[in-house]
Amino acid sequence: MRLSQSLIPTLKETPAEAQIASHRLMLRAGMIRQMASGIYAWLPAGQRVLSRIAQIVREEQDAAGAQEVLMPTIQSADLWRESGRYEAYGKEMLRITDRHERELLYGPTNEEMITAIVRDSVKSYRDLPQLPYHIQWKFRDEVRPRFGVLRGREFLMKDAYSFDLDYAGALAAYKKMMLAYMRTFQRIGITAIPMRADTGAIGGDLSHEFHILAPTGESGVFYDSAFETGDAAQATDIEAFYERMTSIYAATDEKHDEAVWAQIPPERRREGRGIEVGQIFYFGTKYSKAMEFAVIGPDGQKIYPEMGSYGIGVSRLVGAIIEASHDEAGIIWPDAIAPWRAAILNLRPGDAATDALCEQLYAALGAQALYDDRAERAGHKFAEADLMGHPWQLIVGPRGAANGMVELKRRATGERLELPVDAALARVCG
RNA sequence: CGGGGCGUGGCGCAGCCUGGUAGCGCGCUUGUUUUGGGUACAAGAGGCCCCCGGUUCGAAUCCGGGCGCCCCGACCA
Numbered sequence A: 001m002r003l004s005q006s007l008i009p010t011l012k013e014t015p016a017e018a019q020i021a022s023h024r025l026m027l028r029a030g031m032i033r034q035m036a037s038g039i040y041a042w043l044p045a046g047q048r049v050l051s052r053i054a055q056i057v058r059e060e061q062d063a064a065g066a067q068e069v070l071m072p073t074i075q076s077a078d079l080w081r082e083s084g085r086y087e088a089y090g091k092e093m094l095r096i097t098d099r100h101e102r103e104l105l106y107g108p109t110n111e112e113m114i115t116a117i118v119r120d121s122v123k124s125y126r127d128l129p130q131l132p133y134h135i136q137w138k139f140r141d142e143v144r145p146r147f148g149v150l151r152g153r154e155f156l157m158k159d160a161y162s163f164d165l166d167y168a169g170a171l172a173a174y175k176k177m178m179l180a181y182m183r184t185f186q187r188i189g190i191t192a193i194p195m196r197a198d199t200g201a202i203g204g205d206l207s208h209e210f211h212i213l214a215p216t217g218e219s220g221v222f223y224d225s226a227f228e229t230g231d232a233a234q235a236t237d238i239e240a241f242y243e244r245m246t247s248i249y250a251a252t253d254e255k256h257d258e259a260v261w262a263q264i265p266p267e268r269r270r271e272g273r274g275i276e277v278g279q280i281f282y283f284g285t286k287y288s289k290a291m292e293f294a295v296i297g298p299d300g301q302k303i304y305p306e307m308g309s310y311g312i313g314v315s316r317l318v319g320a321i322i323e324a325s326h327d328e329a330g331i332i333w334p335d336a337i338a339p340w341r342a343a344i345l346n347l348r349p350g351d352a353a354t355d356a357l358c359e360q361l362y363a364a365l366g367a368q369a370l371y372d373d374r375a376e377r378a379g380h381k382f383a384e385a386d387l388m389g390h391p392w393q394l395i396v397g398p399r400g401a402a403n404g405m406v407e408l409k410r411r412a413t414g415e416r417l418e419l420p421v422d423a424a425l426a427r428v429c430g
Numbered sequence B: 001c002g003g004g005g006c007g008u009g010g011c012g013c014a015g016c017c018u019g020g021u022a023g024c025g026c027g028c029u030u031g032u033u034u035u036g037g038g039u040a041c042a043a044g045a046g047g048c049c050c051c052c053g054g055u056u057c058g059a060a061u062c063c064g065g066g067c068g069c070c071c072c073g074a075c076c077a
Helices: A021-028 A044-063 A077-083 A111-121 A167-188 A225-229 A238-247 A258-262 A286-290 A314-324 A352-368 A378-388 A421-429
Strands: A032-036 A039-042 A074-076 A094-097 A103-106 A132-139 A154-164 A192-196 A206-213 A219-224 A250-252 A269-284 A306-313 A342-346 A369-372 A392-396 A405-410 A416-420
Touching (some): A021 A032, A044 A132, A044 A154, A044 A167, A044 A314, A077 A103, A077 A111, A077 A286, A111 A132, A111 A154, A111 A286, A111 A306, A154 A167, A154 A314, A167 A206, A167 A238, A167 A269, A192 A219, A192 A238, A192 A250, A192 A269, A206 A219, A206 A314, A219 A225, A269 A286, A286 A306, A342 A378, A352 A369, A352 A421, A369 A378, A378 A392, A405 A421
Parallel strands (some): A342 A369, A342 A392
Antiparallel strands (some): A032 A039, A094 A103, A154 A306, A192 A206, A206 A269, A219 A269, A269 A306, A405 A416
16 A cells, blocks of 8 residues: 555644543554544554454454354344343343334344244254354444443454254364364464453353453453463363363452452562453353254253353454554554554655665565655654554665665564665565 | 533644634645654634523623533443
8 A cells, every 4th residue: 555545644743632642542543533422533553553453353253163254234123022122131232213114223233133033944953053153343332432432332252153962062163162272363463361250241151361461451360370371272181271261360350359369479469451352252052042943862851952152352353452452653563463563654755766776676576565655854753653563664765775675663672774685575574 | 320520623732711803733735944753934824612592792712402422430342
């Protein structure tokens, strides 16, 4: 992308409504614009990050054996009457009436819908297990939206639903998702810690929340430093992995147990704040029974499938990652999800050697690069590149260009190196 | 949903108390300049002062009613 032709409206000053770092930076870096309270439009820089995160989530769900589907945002009230949640859900649910006075709603979650879909086509025990997921926009009419995309009303979410014949099967699905989640967060490049959680409105008796550590997190978290050394990508034995994840101490302040905490060696105790970016639940036959979803077992008897659901807040992750990874100058994107791997800063557009070298870099990097070809001051370009958080900056000025040299800056460390073009490209691509 | 605050050019704000027909910084346009960390000078463009009603000779300003947005709390992926 050439910056001169892009729709990336950066702001020098912070809009008054933005209070926390991620909200401020997302607005200033031109990633989002608010369209109504808690509702945002995603501009190219934001959209690219959102897509990258979604793609990693998708790949890890697929790897775990889940199947991608896409359910609608609008649902029928009748569906929710089957489970009894239409009345129970309260004002958080956005209710809509169509031209025929039919009652609809903008889905806050999809347990009912996926149960109906699977129920209507799965009749035999031979058809289970099933593990569908989708990545879709949801709406919860929060009383008080805030913190930008961290607490929006409309949000992009991955949610998966497991259907198994028995508890053992459901537990296996739960463990698979736990591993998939840890792999997902590791690939994104952030530390997320699973913590035993309440099951809340969805119901059930086994649940974990996944929290990203960030100083501005909404809840206090206590955990054993053993989490810092885990490597989900290397885990081969899922049972051992699950055992390890659930035996190391980690709790939000609500569930914190001082007695257990006291038994952890002091040098391993970590306290901080966390932002919840995912939650997994096992809830048994709550929905299958309420919605009369049963398959016929080998003995001809009805079996109500054991269910679980597994969510990741994709749009929330964007904000959460920024909370965990920024400095005074701006965002610091992890490499895996940066909107562009590198920015090319042309410090002297119009200078033949400088232009030629920039074009050479841009041709080599293609869609991975954001080329700042504007007739702006160098300082302006530096400041905006730092703000937007590109992992690498390829800085090209007439001085170096005359000798085929570029300056490579690593955003995370501030390290700057003068390198020949090929060496610089190798670093960026490697 | 309780408590508080704010709505004035794209963004940040002043003006409102003490009514007299709108201003500053940034951004934008043009020119000159500058050229490695948000440059300088000059000249411009751009505003139903959130909306409706009232008071008044006259309302951004006072009064009433809406709407929108933000903050604290309760709630929450």
